[in-house]
Amino acid sequence: MGLLDREFSDGNIVIAKTEDLLNWARLSSLWQLSFGLACCAIEMMATSASHYDFDRFGVIPRPSPRQADIIIISGTVTLKMATRIKRLYEQMPDPKYIISMGSCSNCGGPYWEHGYHVLKGVDRVIPVDVYVPGCPPRPEALLEGLIKLQEKIRHETLRKKTA
Amino acid sequence: MKEYLKNTWEGIWTVLVGMKVTLKHLFVPSVTIQYPDVKLPLPERARNRLYVNMDDCIGCDQCARACPVDCIEIETVKALPTDDLGVTSNGKKKALWVTKFDIDIAKCCYCGLCTYPCPTECIYMTDVYEFSEYKREDLIYNFSVLTPQEAEEKKKNYEKFMAEKAAAKAKAAAAKAAQAKTDNPNNSDKK
């Protein structure tokens, strides 16, 4: 993961403070790839619009995956789209994050049993950071998922994990 | 020529009209709901996360059958005659141990169809919508109040009970058969 690969063997106060700063920068400026799939995308647009205002969290849409930090998989992932999602994800520069939004992208949703054309969960092709349940989730639920993701980024570390 | 000048004028004028609108909106107070600090009250019948009140559940499996996406999984074990399961709040007597009541909330599509057939109204949709998770497994909700060991025990108990019952039955049947045998010669003679 680029910078995060270079782990320090032991932490000290300088590294701790630096990584706090870097984590803070990463979590407060998550540029989103403007990418929507199905009905959840409508809720995602509503989240970007005036009432919920994604921009408050520093999330702005970027058209190019090269400049995006986060991809919100919003809707039914068909098998055909899955390859494209994988490609888009691979085109994004590290560090990159994924929010899986809605039942369909979490596990196939209503199509989990009989949907011959639906990928049963987007985590089968790309690693998901946060799952937001809902069909579709309310905009607040997506915002809560984003806050959860920010919490996750806040606890990322350059140091080697001592677990 | 006249049209050309008219086009020019309209081009400039319409842009100015548009700019007036946006300028007005610059000073309109914003409508944003600052989510984590301020939350919009939900409508009374909002359908969000499912919840099962296990105290009232009789394990009838009707919700699982109503679910269009099959996200509810219920397993039940019949209670022994000696077990007292109590009654539900609307006075129904419970007769089944619910050993497994899993709802895969990731699959749920919030249609609410499971809530209608429930005879005790123990499964219902709450207004909780903030439950995103880091792991998908965490989205499978186990509502069963029994621990796996307890469930296992209940199952064993029931099997034992059934086995005993079967044994008793078999014994009874054997006894009956034996008695029938002793009685038989007389009967057959009649024929």
Add this chain to the structure above:
Amino acid sequence: MNLYDIIFYLFAAITIVSAFIVVNAKNIVYAAFSLLFTFFGVSGLYVLLGADFIAIVQVMVYIGGILVLLLFGVMLTHKITSVDIKAGSVQTIPAVIIIGIFAALLIGLMYSTHWAVNPAEIPVTTTKSLGKTLVTEYVLIFELLGILLLVAMIGAATIARRDGDK
């Protein structure tokens, strides 16, 4: 060696190196982009000669206009970058002889000439005097050039016009 000398050598080096790349680059896009630096270096030399207006015109016309059009042409041409632009037969020996003679001539001239050395002066603005010269002394040439360009433009427009529009 003062600042002006350093800047002079810098610009001279940029000009020569990039001009060398223009001639030698196999990739035509590289050649076109090196031309940019050649023009830039030349305009820098103009500035050092006190010809600020010419320098700016150099940048404006050559970099802003001609080079961009050139790049347009290069990029819109299908697969032009993979074309080998070097000529098939390179006559190295005759070329070396001719260049040698030419260089010897030039160097000889350089050394035999008595250069008029003036003390370096702060460049004064040339725009006004240039404008005056253009519309007084050389007004006829100026106008003729204008007419020539106009004719060229009308010609180009005529050729490019679609016949169906008549």
Add this chain to the structure above:
Amino acid sequence: MYEYLNNIVGNEVITYFVVAALPLFLVVLPFALIAVLAERKVSAHMQDRLGPMRVGYHGILQTVADILKLIQKEDIIIPQADKKLFNLAPFLVFIGSYAVFAALPFSSKFIGTNAEVGIFYILAVSGFVVAGILMGGWASDNKYSLLGAMRSAAQIVSYEIPTAIVVLTLVMITGTLNLGTMSEQQTAYFWNWNILGGAGEGIQQILLIPFMVVAFTILFISTLAEVNRTPFDIPEAESELVAGFHTEYSGMKFAMFFLAEYANMFAVSAIIVSLLFGGYQSPFGYLGNTLGIPALIPFEQLFWFLSKGVFFVFVQMWLRWTLPRLRVDQLMTVCWKYLIPYAVFNLLIVGIITLI
């Protein structure tokens, strides 16, 4: 300016470098930091939103976070790309937009170069931006980048013509190419500004006013198009070309393009200000003169120049969030069929008026 610094530093060469770096650190970088946030805030409030709120008080640290994040991002160079040109392009674009600042008269004491060809120089060095954009678009080996670069170059080259004609109009009135002198001529008090006929007296000035307004409109539109801002942002039209010529750029290289765009925004605003709106001159006379402290005047001038420039940047943002994007043919129609004829007629009429 040079003298002050030369006395402090004591070495000619170092002084030049210091002078060259001053606008970068005093104006360009802080301006870009503030402008990006301002853009987001202005857009948010125009859409009845709030904009960045959660980083610092009302999100004032948002751009700092953005920059820190962009530094951390992986720098992707796709294997098919032409690495040399790919790496060079953002720098060329940045040089092009930064070189413009050398000739801007921030105040009577602070002009990078007081060259006689100031405004002409600014028009010329913006050619580097075009070359850089073409270079980046071509080196990316991406069809969207190439198309974006082509569009961008065609647009900038086309719109340079009306800009140049309007600048010529202004040069005709003021009789100088030097932006510093031009600003000096439009002395204190706003009725001396070129948009209101310049510093002269008499009927000429009143006759000039409508034509100066036309000149301002043309100049504003064409400079807007030159910096690829909405409604003229077809080179980076999201729905057609992903992100235009910088589709393949990530991390800091993208930040360079971003920075150059905002630097350009200020540069063109500053050109409009110095040509038509009195440059660094205060509209109401100087506090330094009233109080009798001449040392205060340059700072006042800097303040007025920056605030006027920022005002026009605001107008650019305002337009951006008002208008939809033009189509390519509409863009060219606006330039060749409307702006250029109007600019030429304007030039002719202003010429006749000045001759009267």
